[in-house]
Every structure is written in structure tokens, then in C-alpha cells.
Amino acid sequence: MTELKAARTRRIHPAWWVAAVTFLALVGASGFRSVPGVLMEPLHHEFGWSVSTISAAAAVNMALYGLTSPFAAALMERFGIRRVVTGALLVVSAGSGLTVFMTASWQLILCWGVLVGLGTGSMALALVATVTGRWFVARRGLVSGVLTAGGAAGQLVFLPVISQVAETYGWRPAALGVAFAALAVAPFVVWLLRDRPSDVGVVPYGGTAADNVAPVRTGAARIAMRALFSAWRTKPFWYLAAGMMICGATTMGLIQPHFIPAAHDHGMPMTMAAGLLAVVGLCDIAGTIASGWLTDRIDPRLLLLAYYVLRGLSLIALPSLFGPDIQTNMLAFIVFYGLDWVATIPPTMALARAHFGASAPVVFGWIFASHQLGAALMALGAGIVRDELGSYDLAWYLGGALCVVAGVLSLMVRRTAVPAAGPALA
Template identity: 60%
Template structure:
């Protein structure tokens, strides 16, 4: 077996942990409120800092991985998460919560976000790159499924301190595996990426100054219309998933008489089908035009959101189950084709560019999460939020169709003829 598959397996495990660690603070809002008497708003502020840093750290982390190596950055990120989770057991003030769960865990989990998966797929794979991207993206959904129920049980049983320490020790436990298996590039083992042809030539070393490089790549990418189209559509993706359904679906269903545990279980089902849909989307991305795939994904998502207000009821019925299954399949199916378009238009800078596109995803999620809550307060219903998001998704479908195919590039990095393979 090519070592690329072992690297992908460990990266999948790391991404599972990153997603679970990032999402864990949301489970601790009520326990911390009961223990310290802090308002839910002030506790939620720490979660908001976590979400924003999770998105904004990604492009800089991708540049740091290019400069200092994947293994060092991931190890440092896991240490940050372990410190953030462990130090909370000693806190007695709200600013300490913001520092630990907001800043430390946000920076750590953001350093292992989807840009990390894009880097691994781009460095270690030529063949099956879309499929691997889909599998690694699915790790984010699996993280929520694996960690959040455990963290919730610990918070209700032994207490929130036990839950925090579990996150801390889990992050530490992954580090030996990262140091043992993860390598920065196949050239470190004298190999070429999986599926590379005989004309492969290793990429040149990245220039110094990771942060400057991330900002320089942003400035260059921002001069192209395709960057703003990708960032805009991915912001709508975050708005219609994490920002709207992920945050407000349970409350919206409860407004129509559905029990909260039942609505939460439906969200868990979305997570299950998210795994299937994202992996299948990666497989499709290897075979079909990513622009057309994105147009279909966004258009169908928009139609489903327009129908959602009519589907709510006290009990679960077949049309609602159909919505849940469909929305799960479509949840982050947009990621593999978006990464493919970044790679097509921005070449070796694709991982960093996707990091900035991912930041727009998180900002879109944060904005619509707040807007949907304000709509609920003002109108007494989420109906306007669901339909507005459906219209936004239709707009995203039109935006991706405006993106033109990239012009042919001179052969670089993973497809440059001339030099012999590096090693056997």
C-alpha cells in the first residue's frame, strides 16, 4: 500500500478530532451557566470567538504547513487544544473562558480545518484526489457524531470539568500517531504522490514568511473575479448549513411543537448522511465539471429550504425525513468541487486560497446565525429566514455558473515534465 493512504488515514483521524474539539464548547453552555451563573450570551461569546478563529486561522495554517511542515503545525495545534481544554478546569472568570475555549481551542482547531485536508490531498495524491478530499471533509461531520454525545454525557454526569479534561487528553493522545505516521511530503520518504506519472517533479520549496505569503496570496487572488465568486458561494454554503440549519433547526422545529430531543436527533441523522454525501461528491468531482456539480448542489438546497416551512409538524413524518436525508447528503458536498476549482485556478496556492474561502464560509455562518435569531425575535417565526436562505442558494447556483474554466497552465509542481522521479 502506498504510504499516502496511511497519511490520509491519520489526517482523517486528526480532522475528526478537530471538528469535535471545535464543537465541544457548544455542549458546555448550560453546564457553565448552572455552575458559574454566567449569562448564556457571555458564554456564547466565547463560542463565537472560537468559530471566527476557526475560519480565519485556516489560510495562515496552510501557509505555515508549506513553510514549516504539516507535522509540526498539527502537533502544535493539538498542544493548543489540549492546553485550552485542560486549563478551563482552573478558571473562575469569563475572560478565562474566552481565552481557553475561544482563543486557544479556536486557533488549534482552525489550524486543522479543511485547509489541512486540502493540503494533504494536494501533496500526497494525484489520482483519487477528489475522493480523498471528500473522505477528509467527511471527517468533520464524523467529529461531531463521535465527540459531542460523549462530551454531553460527561457534562451531565461527572461534570463539565471531566468533559474538558477528556478533550484535553484526547488531543494529547493523537500526537504520537501524528509524529509516527504523518510526513510533510512523499519526497520525505523518497516517493512520489499516489498516481503520479513518470514525469513528476517535486515542487520548489516555499518562500519564507508564512503570514506574509498568506496575505500576499489573498491580495493576488482578490484581483480575480473567480476568487470572489468562490468566496461568495461558500459564504452562502456556511450560511445555509452551520449558520441556519445547524444553529436554528431545533428551535424552529420546537416552535411547531416538536420535542427538542427529537429535533436534535434529526440533526444527528443529517450528520450521518453528510458522511455519505461528501465522499460521493468527492468521487463525482474526479469525473465531472465541478462548476456543474456546485450549481446542482446549491439549486437543490435552495429548493429544499423553500419547502421547509411547510414540513414542520409535532411529529416526524416522511416528507421531513426526506428533507433530512437530502440535506445531509448535500451538507458539505460543496467542499470537494470548491477545492477542485481553487486548484484549477490557483495552482500551488490552492490550499491557502481555499483557507481564505473557508474563512468566508465561517463569516457567512456567523452572519446568518445572528440574522435568523433577529428575524425570529421580530416576527415570531423563522419562515422568512428559511425562504431567504433558499433565495441565497439559488443566487449561489447562478454565481458558480459564471465561473469560467481556467486557462491552460504551464506544467508545475505535481505535473511538471523534465526531472526523473524523486526516489523509488
């Protein structure tokens, strides 16, 4: 009877429950990251802050989001996934909620930039790499695609709701709503998220007992820095980091905060532009899951080449697509950009695992830090371009050219490698 009960209980492998609650945490935390583009105009109207000032807060958010990631991966090794994710959700909720009391731009940078950046950075794609690395042997590419889609799509799917609330009731209720969304996820994390398969007496999905990796008991900062010092002596690290920097610049740094104000410059209502970005989020789910599936079957370098070059061509075409209404060409751009949004993540993770082995989650945290550094620089730079030239056109063209460079860099990564040894984390 006991054996039958255990069989029924584990008909669904616990790894899938861990993946599900991780997906929920990534979606809940990503809500506030969708706010900059929607609230840029209301904040400018109420406080008189320039686009570049508000963009500076977004840039701080993105930079900390990336720089926190490798240390968060190391903290997960030291203290466990559940503790780190729960604390991060509470920080995100506090940061977004406190914005309703701000009266000066430095407070925007503190709440929106620092607190939310640190909180969301603790649940960045290093969390995806950690969960997939610990809990899955089979289907890693597919699961990494699904989880990545959750984090990215959540930022964009929230947009119509936030935009509508901000337009009807003001930006403060919109910010409070996102704070509540992040807070509401925390109980599910405490209830369902477990650190390792051995905690519930199972092996990783599709793996054996040999795939259960023992926890690391050294300091988190030491883990992160040792992984960085080991990785930065290799060419693959720099090629992947440079490609990710351009990826971040052309998604979170350019489109996410600046597409709505750019569309508004051409006469499109903000709610309509927010709706278009929501479509990007919906298409991103399909695109990233498909990318994860393809990563299990096709050379990741070729996938990255296709993703980056096609993205670059679409950005170069974007300025001619803007108008007061949604035309067929603009809708085609939105659908493609959604499919391509973070489709680069699963193949990049696969290449990181191939080259860095057991230390891949922390190394990928550093690679993702470059993603967010690129996002921060582009978010600020595009705001300056808009203030100085009165148009975003130069920013779109620059982003397109950089994407072509990223495609070339992807081909320069060696196809095969001997994975780094497990002790690299110690």
C-alpha cells in the same frame, strides 16, 4: 531480499497512511466544534447567558477558524504539516479543557472562541488541500471528499455522546471528554504523518518525480498574503469565496449551533435533536465522498449549482417540519442535508486548483476563510433573530434565499483556466 522487503513495505502507498492519519486528526479536532448546540441550554441555565451571548462565542470561534486557515496552509509550507497539526491539537485540547474553569462570558469567548478557533483553524480544509495537493495526483477528488467528510462528520457524530454526557453528568465532563479526544490524536500524528512524499522516498500517488514540489522557505505570512493579493484580482476567487461564505452560513453558522435549540423550541428533547444532527454527520460521510467521486467526472460548477439550490429549498421548508417528534418529512430533510452538508468542498477545491495551480492550497485557505466568516455572521445573526423575534423562522428563510444566490454565482466561474505558476507561493 532488500528489494522484496521494500516491495512488501510499499504495497500500500504511503500517501494512504498520510490520508488516514489526516482523517483521524480532522475527526479528533472537530469534536469541540460540535459542542455549541448541545451546551447552549446548559450554559444558559447555569450562568444566565443569553442565546446571542453564547452565539457570539461560537461566532468568534468560526471566524478565527476561517481566518487562521490560509496562514496555517502557509505555515505548513514553511514548517511542515506534522509540526503544525500537532501544535494545533494541543491548542484545541487546552482550549476545551480550560472551559471547565470559566465563570464569565469573556472566558467563554477566550477559550471556546479564540483558542479552539485558532487550533481547529490550523487543521481546517487548508490541511485537506495541502495533503491532497502534495501526496496525490490520481484520486484527488475522492481523497478530498473523504478528508472533508472526516472533518465535518466528526463535529456531528460526537453530538449524541456529548449530549448524553452533558445531560447525565453535566457540561464540564463533556468538555473534558472532547479535550481528551483531541489530545489522544496527537501521538498518531507524530508517528505517521509525513510532510512530503520525498521524505519517505516515493512520488505522489499516481504521479511522477516532477510532481514532488520543493518546500517553500519564505515567511508564512508573506506566502499567505502574496497568494491573496494575486487571487483577489480574479473574478473566480470572488465567485468561489462568495459561494463558500453562503455555504458556511447555512451549515456551520445556522444548522450546527441553532438546529438543536430550534427543535427544542418546538418541544423536541435535546438528545433527540442531537441524534438527528448525528445522522446528518453520518450521511455527510457518504455525500462528501460521493461528491469527490463526482468531481472527478462532472463539471464542478454544475455540481455546485445543484447542491446550493437544493439546499436552499430544503431550508425554506424546514420551519414547517419541526415538532415534538421525528416525522418522516423531518427525517428526509436530515438525510438530504447530511448528503449535501459539505459536498460543496470537493468541486470548490477542483475549481481552485484549475484557476490557481500551485498556490491553490493557500488560496483555498482564503476562500475557506470566507466560509467561516459567513458561518460566524449567521451564527450571531440567527441568535439575535431568536432573541428578538422569539423564533428562528426568518433565519431559515434567509439562508434558503442565499443558497439560490450561491448556485447562480457558481455558474459564473469560468469552466477552464490556465493554472497559476508555481512561484506564486514564493
